[in-house]
Amino acid sequence: MAFAAGLLFVGLYCLLTMKNVIKLFIGIEVISKGVTLALLATGFVKKNTLLAQSLVITFIVVEVSLVATALAIIINIYKHTKSLDIRKLTKLRG
Amino acid sequence: MIFLFIGLPLLAAAVLPLVGKISKKFLPDLISNAVFLFLLIVAATSGRQMISHGPVLKQLNWFGEPINIHVAVDGFSLFMLMAISLVTLCVGLFSINYMDHYGAKANYYALLLMMMVGMNGLVLVTDLFGVYLFLEVAAIASYALVAYGLEHDELEASFKYLMLSVIASAAILLSIAVIFGITGSLGFAAVAEGLKSLDDKFVVGFCAALFIMGFGLKAALVPFHAWLPDAHPSAPAPISAILSGLLIKVSGVYALVRIFFTVFGLTPALSQVLMYLGAVSIVVAAFLALGQKDMKRMLAYSSISQVGYVVLGIGIGTPLGIAGGLFHLFNHALAKALLFLNSGSIQQSTGTRNLDEMGGLAKRMPLTAATNLVGSLSISGVPPLSGFWSKLIIIIALVQSNEWFLAVVAVLASVLTLWYYLLIQRKAFFGKLNERWKDVKEAPFWMSASTIILALLSIGIGLFFSIVIKSWIQPASDVLAKGIQLVLGSRGF
Amino acid sequence: MIWQILLLSGLVLFSVLAILSKDLIKSAISLAVASLLLGIIFFRMSAPYAGVFEISVVAGLITVLFMLTIALTKAEGDVRESRVVKLAFPLFFVIFILIDVLVMKSLLQKIPALPETVEKGTFGDVLWKQRTFDLVGQLAVILAGVFSVLALFRKRDKDE
Numbered sequence: 001m002a003f004a005a006g007l008l009f010v011g012l013y014c015l016l017t018m019k020n021v022i023k024l025f026i027g028i029e030v031i032s033k034g035v036t037l038a039l040l041a042t043g044f045v046k047k048n049t050l051l052a053q054s055l056v057i058t059f060i061v062v063e064v065s066l067v068a069t070a071l072a073i074i075i076n077i078y079k080h081t082k083s084l085d086i087r088k089l090t091k092l093r094g
Numbered sequence: 095m096i097f098l099f100i101g102l103p104l105l106a107a108a109v110l111p112l113v114g115k116i117s118k119k120f121l122p123d124l125i126s127n128a129v130f131l132f133l134l135i136v137a138a139t140s141g142r143q144m145i146s147h148g149p150v151l152k153q154l155n156w157f158g159e160p161i162n163i164h165v166a167v168d169g170f171s172l173f174m175l176m177a178i179s180l181v182t183l184c185v186g187l188f189s190i191n192y193m194d195h196y197g198a199k200a201n202y203y204a205l206l207l208m209m210m211v212g213m214n215g216l217v218l219v220t221d222l223f224g225v226y227l228f229l230e231v232a233a234i235a236s237y238a239l240v241a242y243g244l245e246h247d248e249l250e251a252s253f254k255y256l257m258l259s260v261i262a263s264a265a266i267l268l269s270i271a272v273i274f275g276i277t278g279s280l281g282f283a284a285v286a287e288g289l290k291s292l293d294d295k296f297v298v299g300f301c302a303a304l305f306i307m308g309f310g311l312k313a314a315l316v317p318f319h320a321w322l323p324d325a326h327p328s329a330p331a332p333i334s335a336i337l338s339g340l341l342i343k344v345s346g347v348y349a350l351v352r353i354f355f356t357v358f359g360l361t362p363a364l365s366q367v368l369m370y371l372g373a374v375s376i377v378v379a380a381f382l383a384l385g386q387k388d389m390k391r392m393l394a395y396s397s398i399s400q401v402g403y404v405v406l407g408i409g410i411g412t413p414l415g416i417a418g419g420l421f422h423l424f425n426h427a428l429a430k431a432l433l434f435l436n437s438g439s440i441q442q443s444t445g446t447r448n449l450d451e452m453g454g455l456a457k458r459m460p461l462t463a464a465t466n467l468v469g470s471l472s473i474s475g476v477p478p479l480s481g482f483w484s485k486l487i488i489i490i491a492l493v494q495s496n497e498w499f500l501a502v503v504a505v506l507a508s509v510l511t512l513w514y515y516l517l518i519q520r521k522a523f524f525g526k527l528n529e530r531w532k533d534v535k536e537a538p539f540w541m542s543a544s545t546i547i548l549a550l551l552s553i554g555i556g557l558f559f560s561i562v563i564k565s566w567i568q569p570a571s572d573v574l575a576k577g578i579q580l581v582l583g584s585r586g587f
Numbered sequence: 588m589i590w591q592i593l594l595l596s597g598l599v600l601f602s603v604l605a606i607l608s609k610d611l612i613k614s615a616i617s618l619a620v621a622s623l624l625l626g627i628i629f630f631r632m633s634a635p636y637a638g639v640f641e642i643s644v645v646a647g648l649i650t651v652l653f654m655l656t657i658a659l660t661k662a663e664g665d666v667r668e669s670r671v672v673k674l675a676f677p678l679f680f681v682i683f684i685l686i687d688v689l690v691m692k693s694l695l696q697k698i699p700a701l702p703e704t705v706e707k708g709t710f711g712d713v714l715w716k717q718r719t720f721d722l723v724g725q726l727a728v729i730l731a732g733v734f735s736v737l738a739l740f741r742k743r744d745k746d747e
Contacts, residue, residue: 022656023606024257026614029649030602031264033625036641037598038268042275044632052274053637055223056629058721059267060644062230065732066260067649069237071656072739073253078660080246104727107734198741201734208731215727219720227724231731238735 021074028070032063098136099175099214102129107207114200126203127186130210134179137172167218170420173570174217174348177424180551181339181431182210185332187544188435191537192332192442196243205242209235209336213344221280222270222353226263229312229345233259236341240329251321251328258321262311269304272297282352302364305353306371313346315405316375319398323382326397327390327447331438334390338397339431343423347401351408355574368409373500375402380510389447389518390437393430399511400426400473406504407488408574410495417571418487421563425472425480425555432469432548436462439537439545440522449521456523459536463523465549470519472552474512480555480562591631598624615653622646 036056043052106129113121167175186206193202212232216225237259241252274280276297277288311318322342326334354364376399383395404426407419439462440455441447456463472481485508492501536542555562598621605617622645629638 021253022611022653022660023614026605026618026653028257028260029618029645030606030621031260033598033602033621033645035264035267035271036637037625037628039271039274040629040632040634040637042271044634051280053634054721055274056634056637057640058223058227058725060640061725062227062234062728064644064648065234065728065735066230067652068732069234069735069739070253070256071652072736073237073241073249073256075656075659076241076244076739077249077253080249100723100727104723104730107730111734111737198738201738201741204734205731205738208727208734211727212731215724224720224724227721227728231724231727234728234731234735238731238738242738244739 021077025067025070025074029063029067032059036060099133099218100211102133103207103210103214107204107211110200110204110207114198122200122203123190126207127183127190129207130179130183130186133210133214134176134183137175137179168569168573170348170352170570170573171217173420173424173566174344175214176566177427178210178213178217178340178344181336181427182206184431184435184544184548185336185339187540187547188335188438189332190540192438192541193330196330202239202242205235205239206336208232209239209341213340216344216349220282222273222282222285223280225349225353226267226270229266229349230263232341232345233263233312236333236337239333240325240337242330242333248328251324255321255325258311258318262308262318264308265304265311266308269301269308272301272304302354305350306367309346309350309353310371311346313342313350313401313405314398315346315371315401316378316398319375319379322398323391323394326394326434327388331390331434331441334394334437335431335434338394338434339427342397342401343404343427347404347408347423350405351574365409365411369406369497369500372402372404372406372409373503375399376406376507377402377503380507380514383514384510384517387449389440389449389452389522390434391447392449392514392518393433393437396473396511396514397426397430399507400430403485403488403504406500407484407491410488410491410497412491412495413571414487414494415491416574417563417567418484418491420570421487421559421567422481422484424567425484425552428548428552428555429469429472429481432465432545432552433473435541435545435548436466436469439541442541443537449518452522454523454525459523461542461546462537463519465542465545466523467519468549468552470515472556474515475508476512478553478556480552480559483556483559591628594624594628594631597621598628611657612654615650615657618653619646619650622650 036059039056039059040052043055106125110122110125113125186203189199189202189206193199196202209232212228212230212235215228215231219225219228237252237256240255241248270280273285277285279285279288307318311321314322326338329337379395379398379402383392383399386392386395400422404419404423407415407422410416410419437447439459440452443459444452444455446452468479472479475482475485477483485504489501489504492498492504537545601617601621601624605614605621608614608617623642626638626642626646629635629641
């Protein structure tokens with residue numbers, strides 16, 4: 001479980017500091033891994049691996065949908081700003 | 095029968111792309127709005143009979159064999175279903191005209207239907223993981239809908255929204271995992287049983303904190319509100335309406351309340367936390383709303399503020415407080431949807447959202463001005479509109495629980511709310527007619543129709559509020575109050 | 588047990604690599620390797636289905652999607668990441684791990700658990716019979732994703 005937490009930390013750190021939009025997304029992926037690990041770990045501890053597995057699988061399906069949508073947005077952002085720098089996306093303020 | 099709420103929009107959404115190939119605008123409009131209308135009628139009529147004998151748990155049958163799909167309806171769920179169907183219908187009607195210049199209407203309606211699937215599903219499931227799953231369904235649909243116009247602003251807002259929302263979802267799922275670990279089960283009833291017999295404050299507190307963080311982010315409570323002022327204004331107007339009016343409440347407040355009340359139980363510590371979170375949201379957002387020039391941004395901050403009222407009301411924990419909070423949820427859904435739809439009308443006619451550029455539109459767009467006035471007054475709590483009663487109930491409940499400080503805060507914030515709404519009204523509608531808008535036309539038929547429906551409802555509910563409370567709000571708050579009694583008393587939080 | 592710790596460390600290591608490396612393609616590959624390791628960990632935790640799914644979907648499908656995006660967004664001039672950030676990372680990480688280990692040690696003694704229920708049935712049973720509703724949800728999620736991508740990639744009409 002500690003490792004799951006470690007993974008989550010890494011992912012969060014990435015989200016907070018990285019400037020490349022795609023790197024941000026990798027951060028999200030890392031967080032997802034952490035959560036997947038946590039899910040399965042709790043199932044393992046309870047010897048209830050089957051239920052945990054179906055949860056994990058459902059979650060992975062959700063993750064795929066999320067990735068697809070997010071990457072679609074990223075590609076569109078690239079079409080607009082021709083760059084992947086999040087610092088360019090600061091038009092909205094206040 | 096209940097499963098229709100999830101199954102029907104799902105089916106319609108799946109079919110729409112094919113339909114869209116045949117008829118670009120007419121058929122998608124018709125089908126989607128027919129679905130919304132149908133579900134509204136079902137919720138309004140047969141729903142009441144179903145729950146009159148207590149909560150209903152239905153198991154589906156597939157050609158005679160029971161499959162393991164459980165949906166549960168009780169007073170609280172039914173109340174939310176009503177609200178969801180109502181607002182979605184009006185948004186759907188509005189979209190008939192508004193989304194013409196965005197293109198790909200069939201796809202838009204498909205996404206809107208999917209969002210409805212997500213919200214309805216969230217309201218009807220019986221286990222924790224189901225809540226998470228349908229939350230994600232609605233969320234994914236909303237990411238695409240916010241970015242629908244594919245302009246720079248919209249994409250930026252959608253991306254930031256996505257980032258924060260994913261963190262929230264991760265927190266929620268993590269909490270669910272831990273609860274699964276310590277109780278070995280996911281269904282609401284089973285987890286409630288399990289948590290009652292355990293006695294570990296730290297872990298349960300940890301889960302509770304994660305839930306508050308996750309759902310608070312979804313509901314845009316301060317300090318988790320950062321995404322909302324960017325996302326809601328940039329989205330197309332009907333989407334802003336459904337996001338502000340429904341999504342933050344269903345996926346944020348409803349889920350939070352459901353999980354806490356029927357699983358954790360409302361302990362005094364939790365009650366305090368919720369109340370203060372609510373109060374902070376009310377005040378901070380109200381102040382932030384004052385300095386805005388963009389009409390929709392002001393409305394967005396107002397949403398944060400009003401959701402604060404709802405959380406405050408529910409956090410009090412007394413039946414009156416809960417009733418007030420829920421009533422305000424409903425009223426705000428109607429009124430905020432109305433206001434956002436109006437902003438869409440203005441945006442379509444004048445092309446701007448900047449309040450300083452508008453002026454005197456009432457002469458050219460009387461219907462919009464009138465409905466906007468109704469919505470503004472309702473949210474600010476002016477009698478006899480519906481918002482007044484819900485705020486009054488919340489304030490009375492606060493006073494009854496000896497929370498004088500919070501009651502004063504609520505009243506003062508209400509005055510502030512009134513002020514900035516009148517500011518909108520004055521700048522946009524009254525005053526001298528700005529030269530640029532000489533030839534502006536009133537909003538097209540469906541757009542006006544949907545806003546008129548919402549305005550009439552606000553007035554009607556305000557006038558007949560006691561009937562509304564007895565028939566809709568009371569069952570919902572009863573469910574929650576019972577939940578508190580059932581689960582409370584097992585832990586010394 | 589030692590294998591498990593090695594695998595887990597590898598997982599974290601590759602995730603860190605994925606985040607810190609300058610080249611996007613290396614990042615994507617690190618992520619894929621991390622997924623692979625995670626899949627193996629799942630196998631060893633007697634969760635074969637999850638392992639298979641994880642490897643085929645995350646290490647496979649998502650990596651492909653990433654590569655596609657990277658290919659479509661070749662920016663002129665790469666984004667400069669600050670050096671300080673990269674150097675500061677190990678420090679924070681170590682501090683975090685220390686705090687984490689301390690907390691976990693004290694926590695693990697205290698986590699209560701209800702007695703485990705015996706698991707009946709096979710995986711197929713669980714997925715299809717117990718969690719049927721999840722399947723509806725999965726369908727909904729997939730549809731939502733499909734529609735989102737369709738919406739975001741649509742051709743703009745001439746009058747937009």
